[in-house]
Amino acid sequence: MTSTFTEAELRTAVAAAIRAPSLHNSQPWRFRLAGGAIELRLDPGRRLPACDPTGWAARISCGAALFNLRLALAVAGAPAEVRLRPEPAEPAILARLVPGPPRPATPTETRLYAAIGRRHSNRLPFLPEPVPAEARHRMIEAARAEGGWLELVIGSTAVGAVAEIAMSANRVLDRDPDYRDELARWTRHGPASDGVPALAGGPVAEPQDLLPQRPFGDQRRAPGRDFETEPLVGVLGAPGNSTNDQLAAGQALQRVLLTVTDAGLAASMLSQPIEVPQAREQLRRALGRFGSPQMVLRIGYGQPGRPTPRREPADVIDLVLEDT
Structure with missing residues (x-):
């Protein structure tokens, strides 16, 4: 089992994480490599005070980004163990991912990871065919x-x-x-x-x-x-x-x-x-x-739709700290 995640693994995982949905596509997340662990943080500057006064939607969005992080790391052969809200004194840290025992990705993880780039909200009328x-x-x-x-x-x-x-x-x-x-x-x-x-x-x-x-x-x-x-x-x-x-x-x-x-x-x-x-x-x-x-x-069943844009991974990675 590896003891730390690398900067390359962080950037690969974040590229998947930012494809998660968020209310009004506000993208309320930030990521950091600290001591070889990946931290997911809430970005308070992207909260929606009128639509999301309690922060519920921002936390849902960050949870969706966390799932994409987990998938990307698993498919890369570096699955993570997740600790939710690991620092009570720092509530902005929503999750910390540390390396878990290495294992191959499951077929389900591989399929779901492949779907990340194709997923987007489709606000157009759907076809009449029933869902099987x-x-x-x-x-x-x-x-x-x-x-x-x-x-x-x-x-x-x-x-x-x-x-x-x-x-x-x-x-x-x-x-x-x-x-x-x-x-x-x-x-x-x-x-x-x-x-x-x-x-x-x-x-x-x-x-x-x-x-x-x-x-x-x-x-x-x-x-x-x-x-x-x-x-x-x-x-x-x-x-x-x-x-x-x-x-x-x-x-x-x-x-x-x-x-x-x-x-x-x-x-x-x-x-x-x-x-x-x-x-x-x-x-x-x-x-x-x-x-x-x-x-x-x-x-x-939908017609082809238009995905919403995303910021670049570099724009949401705060800091890369070397493992000490």
């Missing part, structure tokens, strides 16, 4: 493997109930001028390394839409290209809602999203019913689940 039962089972198992749960909402009545909760939450958020201003600030109309390009934002919402959409762009959909009337909706959750639960939920979310991508499917995320506390509790009661919902997903 085998793919649904794989998604549920992916969440469970990371200590989370995924409830797939089946049937028009159940989907309609979740959709109404999501729409109601979206209306609450949209009444906040600070929320609208923050959304506008993270919408990009030209070259950028963060935020959501207007061309990737999906078509403008229309009254007949079942699920809410964020107004990132102003493109109109073609006639007859409405969103699906009965989408496959999944609610991802964790046993609780502590910081550690949120980090675990982020890892489960990314494992589910990569499993979706590996199955040839597409997904988009709806966090509005999680951002509004009353809506989150309504969602939990509607599902009849213990624990805490952490994200709502829409899953299906």
